[in-house]
Amino acid sequence: MHLAYPTVVAALLFSVGVYGVLARRNAILVLMSVELMLNAVNLNLVTFDMRFRDRLHGGQVLTLFTIVIAAAEVGLGLAIVLLVYRNRQNVDIDRLRSLAESDDAPDEETEPGPEPETVERAAP
Amino acid sequence: MIWLASLAILLPFLAAFGGMLGGPSLGRLLGGRSALRDGPALIACAPVAVSLVLAAVVAFVVWQDPGERTGTLTVIDTGSVPIRVGLQVDGLSAVVALMVCCVALAVQVYSVAYMDGDRRYSSYAAFISLFTAAMLLVVFAGDLLVLYAGWEVMGICSYFLIGHRWEERANSRAAVKAFLVTRLGDAGFLIGIIVLGLGARTFEIHGVLSRVWTMPDATLTAAALLLLAGVAGKSAQFPLHTWLPDAMAGPTPISALIHAATMVAAGMYVVARLYGVFAAAPGALAVLGVVAVVSMVGAALAALAQDDLKRVLAYSTISQLAVMGAALAVGAKSAAVFHLLAHGAFKALLFLAAGCVIATTGSALLANHGGLRRGMPVTFWSMTAGFAALAGVPPFSGWFSKDSVIEAAQHAALHGGGTTEAGWFAYAPLNSTRHGEITGPPGGVAWLVYLGLLLTVALTAAYAMRAWLMVFFGEPRGTYEIREPSRIMTWTVAALAVPAAVLGFFGLGASELRPHPGPALLGIGLAILGAGTVFLVWNRDPASDPAAGLGPVRRVFARGFYVDELYAMAIVRPVQALARGVVRFDRRGVDAAVVASGRGARRLGGLLRIPQNGNPQTYLTGLLAGVVAITALAVIFR
Amino acid sequence: MSGQEIVFTLLGVVAVGSGIMVVTTRRLVHAALWLVLSFGALAGGYLVLTAEFVAWVQVLIYVGAVVVLLLFGIMLTRAPIGDSADLDSGNRWAAAAVAAATAAVLVTVMVMGFRNERMPLRAGGGSASALGGSVFRTWVLPFEVLSVLLLASLVGAIVLSRTDIGSRVAGRRKGRG
Numbered sequence: 001m002h003l004a005y006p007t008v009v010a011a012l013l014f015s016v017g018v019y020g021v022l023a024r025r026n027a028i029l030v031l032m033s034v035e036l037m038l039n040a041v042n043l044n045l046v047t048f049d050m051r052f053r054d055r056l057h058g059g060q061v062l063t064l065f066t067i068v069i070a071a072a073e074v075g076l077g078l079a080i081v082l083l084v085y086r087n088r089q090n091v092d093i094d095r096l097r098s099l100a101e102s103d104d105a106p107d108e109e110t111e112p113g114p115e116p117e118t119v120e121r122a123a124p
Numbered sequence: 125m126i127w128l129a130s131l132a133i134l135l136p137f138l139a140a141f142g143g144m145l146g147g148p149s150l151g152r153l154l155g156g157r158s159a160l161r162d163g164p165a166l167i168a169c170a171p172v173a174v175s176l177v178l179a180a181v182v183a184f185v186v187w188q189d190p191g192e193r194t195g196t197l198t199v200i201d202t203g204s205v206p207i208r209v210g211l212q213v214d215g216l217s218a219v220v221a222l223m224v225c226c227v228a229l230a231v232q233v234y235s236v237a238y239m240d241g242d243r244r245y246s247s248y249a250a251f252i253s254l255f256t257a258a259m260l261l262v263v264f265a266g267d268l269l270v271l272y273a274g275w276e277v278m279g280i281c282s283y284f285l286i287g288h289r290w291e292e293r294a295n296s297r298a299a300v301k302a303f304l305v306t307r308l309g310d311a312g313f314l315i316g317i318i319v320l321g322l323g324a325r326t327f328e329i330h331g332v333l334s335r336v337w338t339m340p341d342a343t344l345t346a347a348a349l350l351l352l353a354g355v356a357g358k359s360a361q362f363p364l365h366t367w368l369p370d371a372m373a374g375p376t377p378i379s380a381l382i383h384a385a386t387m388v389a390a391g392m393y394v395v396a397r398l399y400g401v402f403a404a405a406p407g408a409l410a411v412l413g414v415v416a417v418v419s420m421v422g423a424a425l426a427a428l429a430q431d432d433l434k435r436v437l438a439y440s441t442i443s444q445l446a447v448m449g450a451a452l453a454v455g456a457k458s459a460a461v462f463h464l465l466a467h468g469a470f471k472a473l474l475f476l477a478a479g480c481v482i483a484t485t486g487s488a489l490l491a492n493h494g495g496l497r498r499g500m501p502v503t504f505w506s507m508t509a510g511f512a513a514l515a516g517v518p519p520f521s522g523w524f525s526k527d528s529v530i531e532a533a534q535h536a537a538l539h540g541g542g543t544t545e546a547g548w549f550a551y552a553p554l555n556s557t558r559h560g561e562i563t564g565p566p567g568g569v570a571w572l573v574y575l576g577l578l579l580t581v582a583l584t585a586a587y588a589m590r591a592w593l594m595v596f597f598g599e600p601r602g603t604y605e606i607r608e609p610s611r612i613m614t615w616t617v618a619a620l621a622v623p624a625a626v627l628g629f630f631g632l633g634a635s636e637l638r639p640h641p642g643p644a645l646l647g648i649g650l651a652i653l654g655a656g657t658v659f660l661v662w663n664r665d666p667a668s669d670p671a672a673g674l675g676p677v678r679r680v681f682a683r684g685f686y687v688d689e690l691y692a693m694a695i696v697r698p699v700q701a702l703a704r705g706v707v708r709f710d711r712r713g714v715d716a717a718v719v720a721s722g723r724g725a726r727r728l729g730g731l732l733r734i735p736q737n738g739n740p741q742t743y744l745t746g747l748l749a750g751v752v753a754i755t756a757l758a759v760i761f762r
Numbered sequence: 763m764s765g766q767e768i769v770f771t772l773l774g775v776v777a778v779g780s781g782i783m784v785v786t787t788r789r790l791v792h793a794a795l796w797l798v799l800s801f802g803a804l805a806g807g808y809l810v811l812t813a814e815f816v817a818w819v820q821v822l823i824y825v826g827a828v829v830v831l832l833l834f835g836i837m838l839t840r841a842p843i844g845d846s847a848d849l850d851s852g853n854r855w856a857a858a859a860v861a862a863a864t865a866a867v868l869v870t871v872m873v874m875g876f877r878n879e880r881m882p883l884r885a886g887g888g889s890a891s892a893l894g895g896s897v898f899r900t901w902v903l904p905f906e907v908l909s910v911l912l913l914a915s916l917v918g919a920i921v922l923s924r925t926d927i928g929s930r931v932a933g934r935r936k937g938r939g
Binding site for chain 1 (some may be wrong): 764766767770771774777778781782783785786790793794797800801804807808811812813815816819820823826827828831832834835836838839840841848849850851852853854856857858860861864865867869872874876877879880881882883887890892897898900901904905908911912913915916918919920922923925
């Protein structure tokens with residue numbers, strides 16, 4: 001089997017995941033997109049395991065591990081999303097902007113001082 | 125010897141620090157209200173008294189064994205010309221130091237009573253002590269830079285003392301004015317010292333004077349003229365005299381100390397001290413002579429029309445200092461120093477007595493005085509002695525000294541050349557002149573000095589007479605009770621009357637200071653003329669001011685020939701306008717550039733702030749775009 | 763083009779297509795369901811690649827567990843069941859550009875790198891026995907570490923989602939509010 005097929009599929013799947021992560025507002029959809037990217041990686045791992053006929057099956061084992069980690073990640077991620085939802089009543093990523101620089105920094109400096117004409121005149 | 129002198133300097137210096145740091149607490153410790161248990165007063169008076177004793181011992185030793193004694197305390201190696209921190213004791217410095225200590229002690233004792241109840245008495249007395257120490261340092265200094273140090277300390281002390289009652293705007297302005305005007309001269313003085321020191325390759329006064337004749341004429345003249353600038357500033361000579369009348373804003377004892385006996389005397393003292401330099405620079409002497417003539421006649425005329433007793437005395441100080449300057453200009457150093465001593469005595473007396481008058485009447489204006497003869501006998505007789513000495517009435521001290529000055533000027537005018545120096549105040553380097561004797565000023569200047577002196581004698585007698593008559597005679601012109609002020613004050617004044625009266629007889633010991641019949645009779649005649657005119661004018665209407673007889677010029681005299689106004693117009697206004705322009709340029713130019721760059725940076729920061737919007741997706745987008753771009757570049761340019 | 767390649771291409775098209783649907787659909791629940799389809803297609807792809815054990819694990823864990831978890835999340839955040847107009851942020855076009863660039867770079871690299879590479883596909887390489895032997899012999903230590911990680915993440919998830927065992931400060935704040 002030609003190696004280009006699975007790798008191209010993985011690349012496209014990864015790009016779709018990238019688009020999802022960057023473009024979706026809902027945090028759960030972002031998590032799904034992350035899963036898509038992970039799967040693209042998994043596909044690559046399996047493909048190259050088959051390509052190199054690894055005696056230790058490193059690729060496939062690592063795929064299993066990745067799946068486990070992905071499950072853990074989804075669990076934690078959803079817990080965080082739920083916590084955010086509980087606190088803010090929405091899970092829209094572009095509305096969670098507490099990290100933005102606040103505008104209450106001292107803005108324009110004070111007005112220039114008195115005009116020189118008001119400088120005290122010393123009597124001779 | 126040197127140690128005695130340095131101790132005499134050190135004692136008031138330590139007293140100044142002690143008084144400033146521990147005066148009030150010592151007062152609380154002693155807990156008394158009487159004069160002997162007053163802490164700050166004790167700290168102020170006792171060291172000066174000891175210094176007086178030390179100065180007297182020094183003077184006695186020098187009198188017994190004339191000659192010059194120098195001692196170096198330490199040498200500061202500067203890399204080029206070393207500075208020897210040393211003292212020099214000779215006849216001149218010993219006798220001036222004695223006079224300084226006398227006046228300082230009198231002023232300190234007088235101040236105890238005069239400043240009774242003043243909140244800042246402690247610092248006031250401490251500054252007087254510091255001032256005394258600085259003056260003694262100038263007097264005893266054996267090195268030009270040491271002298272300059274004392275000179276500068278005096279300047280700052282006079283600033284603090286004149287501005288003692290700074291709550292009133294006028295007083296603090298007078299202090300600033302005194303400081304700035306003397307500073308103007310001091311800049312020249314410092315440069316003069318440096319020119320002199322570099323020319324002679326040493327800063328020691330002794331060394332400088334012995335090498336005067338090896339220096340080029342141009343250097344000498346430049347140095348002497350620069351020194352003259354400082355002298356004119358400190359001694360309040362034209363054109364830097366304007367600070368002295370205003371400095372009368374300070375308490376009266378301060379006027380006695382600073383503006384009669386010590387600080388202004390320092391200028392003339394320095395000329396006498398460095399006379400070898402001036403003697404070798406006839407141009408500088410001629411300038412000194414012209415300045416002195418302008419100062420003495422102008423100040424005497426101004427004194428004639430002043431309304432304020434203290435300002436009369438202030439202008440008279442300028443005038444009398446100019447008399448000393450004139451004596452120096454015609455080569456009569458001994459006469460100048462003699463007049464300096466006599467002037468120190470009688471002017472301190474006059475100021476302190478004026479303080480008594482002001483304390484009694486509560487006003488410094490002559491128009492509010494009158495009739496004080498009855499009820500203030502001590503003050504009256506003391507001040508009479510002072511005015512007599514000022515006017516040159518024989519046999520008071522002023523007559524002897526002024527007579528010797530006139531004699532010297534007459535000699536210079538008639539015979540040309542200077543007088544030969546000998547006697548008590550003379551010192552060695554002058555004998556080693558290039559031409560054998562001091563070259564006097566040009567004949568024209570000598571004549572000018574001579575005529576100016578004669579005119580001044582008449583004018584001095586006139587304004588002394590006017591002030592005397594207006595203060596003590598006629599009817600009282602104010603609502604006050606005529607009685608002597610505190611006993612300490614009157615006793616001090618009475619004590620000062622003694623030297624003012626009899627100091628002149630010491631001049632009989634030196635040949636060049638003895639009265640000569642011609643100038644003496646001329647001087648007495650002119651004095652009688654001036655005083656008599658004023659008396660006749662006054663006698664017609666004792667209630668009015670004799671100065672009213674001056675007519676329209678009175679106003680010109682009273683304003684000091686509008687020199688202040690002239691300065692205000694020629695210097696102060698342009699400088700202020702320039703300063704305003706600079707401020708405007710700073711606001712609109714320099715400052716605006718800074719502010720604009722700040723705003724620009726802020727706007728630029730605002731642009732850069734747009735991506736920092738808190739949305740993680742935009743961050744991630746940028747990050748990934750960067751990664752992709754880098755990867756693409758790596759692939760393409762592999 | 764061999765039969766394997768044809769099957770794999772079809773499965774890949776389904777996987778990528780349903781992936782695109784996941785990131786473009788306007789319904790949250792549909793996105794989860796499209797995700798099931800995508801994962802299933804991928805599992806088929808694994809089968810074609812003879813990695814049968816990985817394929818079943820994929821079906822069991824992803825399709826069985828992860829998607830169910832996501833559906834739970836969707837429900838717990840009270841997401842609307844029907845169309846929601848604002849699922850995409852304003853960042854969409856930049857995201858599309860970046861994704862397209864990523865795809866272009868990756869596909870170019872893959873095609874350039876593996877243009878002539880072929881891989882032999884023989885049955886047995888991905889069987890449960892082979893993988894089990896490998897996991898429990900060679901990779902047993904990472905496996906154990908991974909189990910600890912999983913445990914830790916589960917504990918963390920529980921701590922995060924339960925309100926009554928938050929930090930003391932948070933609890934106090936809640937009590938005050």
